[in-house]
Amino acid sequence: MNRKTVVRPPAFVEKQTEDTLLGRAKRYVRQKDYVAALQMLGNGGHDPEVKNARGVCLLRMGRYTEALQFYRGMLLRSGCIVMRPELPTYLKANYATALLLIGQTEGCVQTLTEANDDKSPIVMRLNQNLKRWEKGLTLGQWLLFKFGALHSPHALVPIDFLPGVFEDGLIEELPAGAASPGGVQ
Numbered sequence: 617m618n619r620k621t622v623v624r625p626p627a628f629v630e631k632q633t634e635d636t637l638l639g640r641a642k643r644y645v646r647q648k649d650y651v652a653a654l655q656m657l658g659n660g661g662h663d664p665e666v667k668n669a670r671g672v673c674l675l676r677m678g679r680y681t682e683a684l685q686f687y688r689g690m691l692l693r694s695g696c697i698v699m700r701p702e703l704p705t706y707l708k709a710n711y712a713t714a715l716l717l718i719g720q721t722e723g724c725v726q727t728l729t730e731a732n733d734d735k736s737p738i739v740m741r742l743n744q745n746l747k748r749w750e751k752g753l754t755l756g757q758w759l760l761f762k763f764g765a766l767h768s769p770h771a772l773v774p775i776d777f778l779p780g781v782f783e784d785g786l787i788e789e790l791p792a793g794a795a796s797p798g799g800v801q
Contacts, residue, residue, distance in 0.1 A: 637661065641669050642782065650677045664690070664707065665783045671710055672780030678797070680717040683780075687711035698730070705731050706781050709738040713779045716742065717797055719772050722764045738781045749773040 637656065644653035654673040657666060667690060674683035691699045691711050699708060708731040716724040725746065733739050753761060760766035774796035778788040790796065 638663070638666050638669055641666075641673075645669070645673065645676070648676075664703070668707055668710065668782065671714075672782060675710065675714060675717070675780035675797075676778055680714055680779075684711070684714035684718060684720075687714055699727070704783070705733040705736045706738060706783055706785055708733075709736065709742060710780050712739075712742055713775070716746075716773050716775065717779060721746070721761065721766070721773055724773075737785055738787055741777060741787055742775070745773060745775045 641653040641656050644650070644656065650673040654670060654677070657670045657673070661667065671683050671686050671690075674680075674686060687707065687710055691703060691707060693700060699711075708727060712724045712727040712731070715721075715727060724742070728739055728742060731739060734743075750758065750761070753766075757766055776796060777790060779797050781787060
């Protein structure tokens, strides 16, 4: 019997393994079992999509500060305050979401501006939430916000979707009757 052995390059095998890992983790996320997904993802691998799945889990578990630090490590070069331009919008939007959910509204606005992708559904949705929140501010609060001096609890912007998006950019709506995410921890 003549058998052929197919040898795959290491990059293909690694990608295949990460795709399988990502697929299984997303199944847990769809079931709202973020702890299991996070445990499965471990340190996140090397693939940005796998790493992003870890950040999405942190956001959806309400671990906003940890998610912020996680995305900051992905998006900003060491010692820099400018985001890496080559990274996709969904990563920048998740970083902006983390900023928003800990009350760093000005940082969120700046991140969305720097992402420079007004056609992205998640960027549009975040901007809609910001505009709705801004309309509810008193004149004094609005002035403080515009000058970067508005702080918690007035700077907490409620969002009307589950925080965190994957590479497909699909936005998950909040379940009926669910409380809006937001708040400093």
